[in-house]
Each structure stands twice: as structure tokens, then as C-alpha cells.
Amino acid sequence: MAIKIRLKRFGRKKQPVYRVVIANSSEARNGQSIEVVGSYDPTRQEAQFEVKRERIDYWLSVGAQPTETVQRLLGKIGAVPVVERKSSSLGVARKDRKKAE
Numbered sequence: 001m002a003i004k005i006r007l008k009r010f011g012r013k014k015q016p017v018y019r020v021v022i023a024n025s026s027e028a029r030n031g032q033s034i035e036v037v038g039s040y041d042p043t044r045q046e047a048q049f050e051v052k053r054e055r056i057d058y059w060l061s062v063g064a065q066p067t068e069t070v071q072r073l074l075g076k077i078g079a080v081p082v083v084e085r086k087s088s089s090l091g092v093a094r095k096d097r098k099k100a101e
Contacts (some may be wrong), residue, residue: 002026003064005056005074007040008033017041020051020070022059035059040073049073 002025009030011017020038023031037059038051056079060066066074068083075082 003034003059003062005037005059005064005066005070007067007069015043017043020073022064049077051077051079053077053079 004023004025006021006023006029007018008021008023009016009018018040019033019036020040021033022035022037023033027033035055037055038049040050041048051074056074060080066080068085071080071083072085074080
């Protein structure tokens with residue numbers, strides 16, 4: 001049973017608000033979660049990201065893995081090391097990239 005730190009979507013159409021949750025990786029995105037540890041509102045002028053830092057540290061210490069998005073957000077507040085995002089087409093000539101079909 002793998003434990004993930006991930007986002008759970010709430011809010012209306014075109015106005016998402018997320019909760020940062022601890023969940024079993026086999027559960028659906030909006031399925032059952034173990035614990036709610038924060039919130040994320042990307043629609044504000046300056047995106048609002050709030051977490052219970054001590055609970056995040058606890059879950060990371062027992063082996064929970066953050067998703068890529070949560071890893072990036074936690075990196076901004078210094079809870080985990082910052083991981084750079086790389087383009088999948090990095091180092092590929094423009095003419096050699098596949099066109100969307």
C-alpha cells in the first residue's frame with residue numbers, strides 16, 4: 001500500500017480549489033483520503049498554498065511520496081528539495097518533434 005501526498009479537487013467549473021491530502025495511491029483522485037493537510041487555491045492573483053508543515057514532515061518521514069505537482073509546491077515553501085521541471089522535447093530539434101494528430 002503506497003501512500004501519496006496529492007491534490008483533491010473541489011470548487012466549481014473553471015474555478016478549482018484543491019485540498020492537499022494524504023491518500024492511498026490506489027484510491028480515485030476525489031476518493032477517500034487518510035488526512036487533509038492543507039489547501040491550494042491557484043485562481044487568486046497570488047496563488048494561495050497553505051499546509052500543516054509538521055504533518056507533511058511526519059508523512060514524508062514514514063514514506064509518503066508527493067506527486068509532481070505537490071513536490072513543486074512543497075519545494076517553494078522549503079519542505080522538500082526543489083526539483084526542476086524539464087521539457088520532454090529538450091534536446092530534440094523542432095523539425096523532429098511529433099505533431100499532435
